[in-house]
Amino acid sequence: MSDSVLIVGGGIAGITAALNVADYGRHVYLVDDTPSIGGTMARLDKTFPTNDCSICIEAPKMYEVNTHPNIEILTNTEIRKVTQTDDGFTIRLLKKAKYVDEEKCTACGKCVEACPVSVPDEIDGKIGGTRKLISVAFPQAVPNKNYLDIRCRNGSMRSEGACIGECVVDCSQCRECPIAHCVKACNNEGKFAVVLWQKDENIDIDVQSVIVATGIKSHEPPEGLYGYDVFPNVITYMHFERLMNAGGPTEGDIIRPSDKQHPHRIAWIQCVDRGDKGLPYCSKVCCMVAAKQTIITKEHDPSAECTVFYNNMTSYGKGFEEFYQKASGLGVRYIIGRPFDVTEDPETHNLTLRYEDIINGTIVEEEFDLVVLSSGLEPNDRNKRVAKTLKIDVDERTGFFTEPDPLFSPLETATPGVFLCGGATSPIDISESVVQATAASMKAVARRVRVAEEVAV
Amino acid sequence: MTEERMDAADAPESAMPESAASEAAAPEATEAGAEVSPASTAHSAGAAANPAASAAPAAGASAPAGASDDPRVGVFVCDCGTNIAATVDCPSVTEYAAGLGDVVFAEEGKWICSVDYLTRIQQAVKENDLNRAVVACCTPRTHEKLFKNTVGAAGMNPYQLEFVSIREQVSWVHKADKAVATDKAKDLVKMGVAKARLLEEGEEIRLPVKTDCLVIGGGAAGMTAAIAVADQGYVVRLVEKQDVLGGLLKDVNTVAPKGVPAAEVVERLVAQVVASENIEVLTSTEITALAGYIGNYTVDVSRVGVPGTFDASTIIVTTGMRELDATGHYGHGTGDDVITQLDLERRLKAGEPLGAKNVVIVQCVRSRNEERGCCHIGCTVALKNALEIKQRDPEANVYLLYKDLITVKDEYAHMKEILKAGVKTVRFSDARPPEVTRGADGRAAVTVHDVLLGAELTLPADLVVLTVGFEGDETVPHLRGLLKVSANEDGFFTESHVKLGPLDFAAAGVYLAGSARSPKPLRDVREEALGAAMRASIPMTKGHVQAEGIVATVDLTDCSQCGLCWKNCPFGAIEEIDKNPHILEALCKGCGLCAADCPKECIQIVHYGDAQIAAQIEAALEDKPEEKIIAFVCHWCALGAVDIAGVGRSEYPANARIIRVMCSARVAQKYVLDCYDRGAAGVLVAGCEFPTCHYITGNYKCSDRLVRLRKKMEKKGYDTSRLWEVWLSASMGPKWVATMKEMTEVLGLVPACKS
Structure with a gap:
């Protein structure tokens, strides 16, 4: 009988759960469907309310x-099939090829240098961030290995100039590649780590319990909302976070997309796309994120004019109200209400917001250099599939997993032995994710004790 | 590939310059050096090796090779394909290494982290009887553990490996000048070898932990934690000062947002606690004294006046919260018609008719002001109770006066229902808060400026309900002293890290959950309690706590019993026994704060001892010190930034020689003075960007120390403009590069040291 624990999702919740379960003495499979663990937190600049550097912690x-x-990391891996056994689960994992031999790759970067094609980064693309078709996920990635974009391998980057695009032979048929620059660069180093003919791999594991930590992501506002995707200087709060980040595409230089100039007048619009048509819930963290972003902006440039349009100041946690007051004290202007609309000056790409000043009851038009949309958090796209595989429930309205009895059996699901934590349950901050992950790990290791006792009785 | 066996004749020659320099150094330096040796000797008296003695040239020359105390250093230089070898002349570095004192083996490898080369390292360790190893390759942040494990498996003590970073710190950042890069790589290897020769054996240190747990506070959090711990078969003593279990929840009517009766929650939890054979419930009990540390606490209690004593290995603190006194706020105390939210809960629970047609609820009383933050639960509780009043009497007018309505996820959907039920909301601002007035007939009314309507409203009130903020339990000031932990002004305990250590205290063995940390909803309280149970269960299940071998050791010979060390240790790892410090090694994190600040220099840190750091400084500054900067860099964020600069292939001047310390708090004043006295062009101290510190406040302590040091240096006539500091986050590669450029420019060091 296996007493291992499978953790689905390698963000801060999954990492915390993994360390707790492993320190408790159990074997952990930590599975993430991206090439690195780290999750959303790895991409943030600072964490509220202390402004600790996110990646540093x-x-x-x-x-x-x-x-x-005690921990086995499986990245680029999905759960495919789950069979319940008497004392746990047999689970089939699919480890998708990275086209790089993780045993051999040392992330030396020669293949990255050799790759002729830069593509927009998934997270930073809209603010000019690029990456090569072969690259590490981010500098602190774990495992620190390169991976090849599958689009290069399957030929769909041909028009972008991908070197293997013209090849008439299917990559799976070769055992060495005379064309690909990355393969040649790696072989020149003597590593032979780029393996275009690598195959996806099925891995079967037996576990006692499963912790679902699939996390949250920044919600993408619909095209056109407040000029998003239409006006270059309307970005989301995640984009802004990446602009602030020394590890982001601008190395921490806060510049606006249209002219790469430092914006001086910046507006944050809170609760963007919240409502029955968009996200039918409060995302909880955006108020503090905005406070953090204004404080950091003021640190970069004390003369920057920061304005936050908000509805209800969600300063629920320890030290949060003080953090909001700190922003306020630095001269950040807080205006109640959502602006009506955003228009753009086609010459300067500056943006004019129209809003109601509720104190004076007047309609105001005001120009800004950059508009940041606090568009909230949404659940992982794959939640529905994970729910189906694990036979647990997902709230159709919100997309988060549900607990049959949140008060008496928090973090438990419809399937005994499957537990939730972090962004899988709801929009959540890092601290709460850590708490839930620790609690879920208690449940994940405790179940076997109970089963054993029952058997003993 | 070079393999060279040092013969006896070579030894004095290669070892001499360093020791000679040490003797010839300026008075302060000699003083430091002289202090170093006895301390180090005293420390290692308990350990197998005696590195200070074996480092002396005479011993090195005369002792027969192969004696276990003699350092036999192996150096492994990595090409990293062309990553290092294309910039650094690796064969030349290897040859240079082979000529260094006590080096009996030096070899260049194409990829020394490859599986086949790791086997080669193990072979070299065995064949050459190596007891020290230096790897010159990438960065310790990613590869140190791999190499430690490798040499460990070959029979060498893994703590006797030193890591030298010639990729991130050299080849990736000094591509422009191969000669300069090669020189720097040689210097770094020389420093590595100098330190490695003095490395003592280390071992993981364990402290046994039994399976008995004390839970302080018998509310929802305490009961939840007790049940989870007891379920694993561990003994739990659940101490509650009141005569029954249940805590604050006993007085509550229903739990938001769905209105589950609180009594049901309490009953179910109490039933589980009572049913558990492993839980001993001590009601009407107060903790009178507490001594010890994880695995070894002695708890004195008074149970209805009767004293008792028991042991505990771990402690979970769940002392909860209480409503603040609202007297004098919004007419509270002027009549029975102004009550608090908790009063309302009690009345609703008792089923008393409220007898009020007009109910006005005022939010954020004594909270969300300059004094304290948000109470987290006030909005959902008030909404829930407003609905309950409406449901009991649909004719009642219920007004909810708020600043911001904080409702997330389910609560947000719930709020919409409540508003549909006819609860009226009025938003006010801090600029014009509501006022409770009384008419001639004594009846209360609330005047409020509605910011959304822009109108002043006067609301008649048969009942005014104040949603008051919370403070920690009255026992907190007493307990925090006993537990040696901290709490904020409101009596809420302070966790080890607000983001990543929410359920831990800085001191191991004590854990925190629920409203004792900050006010929160029941669901969150229960989650924290389960989490704290997990945190406490880990050491109990393992049966021990352990520390990596990098810990403090103390030599009491010169100790003046000043107490600075145990007062300052953020981890409670220094015990006071008869006024003398005693290191609880398993709890020590090895930051080095105590060692650096010890006025009598009685404390050493294994692997970061005074002698070892002095040897690195000496090796770095032996040649052309006037061109070199000694940079003390903390292992966590600052070295992270150095590595990021490397990953980014950012070119910067090659003047700095980095000495890694676990925390900037390790950088003793004498190290800086030593660098000055040896003629360094500059000294840089690099630590984590505030407020982050892996050791809680080490960077702050270091920063304060540098202020003191500068004053002292100015008095003595040193040029303090050559002492720099920089505080870096782990992603601030560009800032590290900028600092290097600026520092060399200001100090007039460009171009960098060329051979």
Whole structure:
């Protein structure tokens, strides 16, 4: 009988759960469907309400996971099939090819240098961030290995100039590649780590319990809302976070997309796309994110004029109200209400917001250099599929997993032995994710004790 | 490939310059050096090796090779394909390494982290009887553990490996000048070898932990935690000062947002606690004294006046919260018609008719002001109770006066229902808060400026309900002293890290959950309690806590019993026994704060001892010190930034020689003075960007120390403009590069040291 625990999702919740379960003495399979663990937190600049640098506090945990004798990390991996057994689950995982031999790759970067094609990064693309078709996920990635964009391998980047695009032979048929620059660069180093003919791999594991930590992501506002995707200087709060980040595409230089100039007048619009047509819930963290972003902006440039259009100041946690007051004290202007619309000056790409000043009851038009949309958090796209595989429930309205009895049996699901934590349950901040992950790990290791006791009785 | 066996004649020659320099150094330096040796000797008296003695040239020359105490250093230089070798002349570095004192083996490898080369390292360790190893390759942040494990498996003590970073710190950032890069790589290897020779054996240190847990506070959090711990078969003593279990929840009518009766929650939890054979419930009990540390606490209690004592290995603190006194706020205390939200809960629970047609609820009383933050639960509780009043009497007018309505996820949907039921909301601002007035007939009314309507409203009130903020339990000031933990002004305990350590205290063995940390909804309280149970269960299940071998050791010979060390240790790892410090090694994190601040220099840190760091400084500054900057860089964020600069292939001047320390708090004043006295062009201290510190406040302590040091140096006539500091986050590669450029420019060091 296996007493291992499978953790689905390698963000801060999954990492925390993994370290707790592993320290408790159990074997952990930590599975993430992206090429690196780290999740959303790895991409943030700072964390509220202390302005701790996000990667500085997360990376040591990531390295700890990487070197923990009880933890097996499986990245680029999905759960495919789950069979319930008497005392747990048999689970089939699909480890999708990275087209790089993780045993051999040392992330030396020669293949990245050799790759002729830069593509927009998934997260930073809209603010000018690019990456090569072969690259590491981000500098602190764990495992620190390169991976090849599958679009290169399947030929769909041919028009972008991908070197293997013209090849008439299917990559799976070769055992060495005379064309691909990345393969040649790696072989020149003597590593032979780029393996275009690598295959996806099925892995079967037996576990006692499963912790679902599939996380949240930044919600993408619909095209045209407040000029998003139409006006270059309307970006989301995640984009802004990446602009602030020394590890982001601008190395922490807060510049606006249209002219790469430092914006001086910046507006944050809160609760963007919240409502019956958009996100039918409050995303909880955006108020504090905006406070953080204004404070950091003011640190970069004390003369920057920051304005936040908000509805209800969600300063629920320890030190949050003080954090909001700190922003206020720095001269950040807080205006109640959502602006009506955003228009753009086609010459300057400056943006004019129309809003109601409720104190004076007047309609005001005001120009800004950059507009940041606090568009909220949404659940992982794959939740529905994970729910189906694990036979647990997802709230159709919100997309988050549901607990049959949240008060008496928090974090438990319809399937005994499957537990939730972090952004899988609801919009959530890092601290609460850590709490839930620790609690879920208690449940994940405790169940076997109960089963054993029942057997003993 | 070079393999060279040092013969006896070579030894004094290669070892001499360093020791000679040490003797010839300026008075302060000699003083430091002289202090170093006895301390180090005293420390290692308990350990197997005696590195200070074996480092002396005479011993090195005369002792027969192969004696276990003699350092036999192996150096492994990595090409990293062309990553290092294209910039650094690796064969030349290897040859240079082979000529260094005590080096008996030096080899260049194409990829020293590859599986086949790791086997080669193990072979070299065995064949050459190596007891020290230096790897010159990428970065310790990713690869140190791999190499430690490798040499460990070959029979060498893994703590006797030193990591030198010639990729991130050299080849990736000094591509422009191969000679300069090669020189720097040689210097770094020389520093590595100098330190490695002095490395003592280390071992993981364990402290046994049994399976008995004390839970303080018998509310929902305490009961939940107790049940989870007891379920694993561990003994739990659940201490509650009141005569029954249930805590604050006993007084509550229903739990938001769905209105589950609180009594049902309490009953179910109490039933589970009572049913558990492993839980001993101690009601009407107060903790009178507490001594010890994880695995070894002695708890004195008074149960209805009767004293008792028991042991505990771990402690979970769940002392909850209480409503603040609202007297004097919004007419509270002027009549029975102004009550608090908790009063309302009690009345609703008792089923008393409220007898009020007009109910006005005022939010954020004594909270969300300059004094304190949000109470987290006020909005949902008030909405829930407003609905309950409406449901009991649909004719009642219920007004909810709020600043911001905080409702997330389910609560947000619930709020919409409540508003549909006819509860009226009025938004006010801090600029014009509501006022409770009384007419001639004594009846209360609330005047409020509605910011959304822009109108002043006067609402008649048969009942005014104040949603008051919370504070920690009255026992907190007493308990925090006993537990040696901290709490904020409102009596809420302070967690080890607000984001990643929410359920831990800085001191191991004590954990925190529920409203004792900050006010929160029941669901969150229960989750925290389960989490705290997990945190406490980990050491109990393992049966021990352990520390990596990098810990403090103390030599009491010169100790003046000043107490600075145990007062300052953020982890409670230094015990006071008869006024003397005693290191609880398993709890020590090895930051080095105590060692650096010890006025008598009694404390050493394994692997980061005074002698080892002095040897690195000496090696770095042996040649052309006037061109070199000694950079003390903390292992966590600052070295992270250095590595990011490397990953980004950012070119910067090659003047700095980095000495890694676990925390900037390790950088003792004498190290800086030593660098000055040896003629360094500059000294840089690099730590984590505020407020982040892996050791809680090490960077702050270091920063304060530098202020003191500068004053001292100015008095003595040193040029303090050569002492720099920089505080970096792990992604601030560009800032590290900028600092390097600026520093060399200001100090007039460009171009970098060329051979």
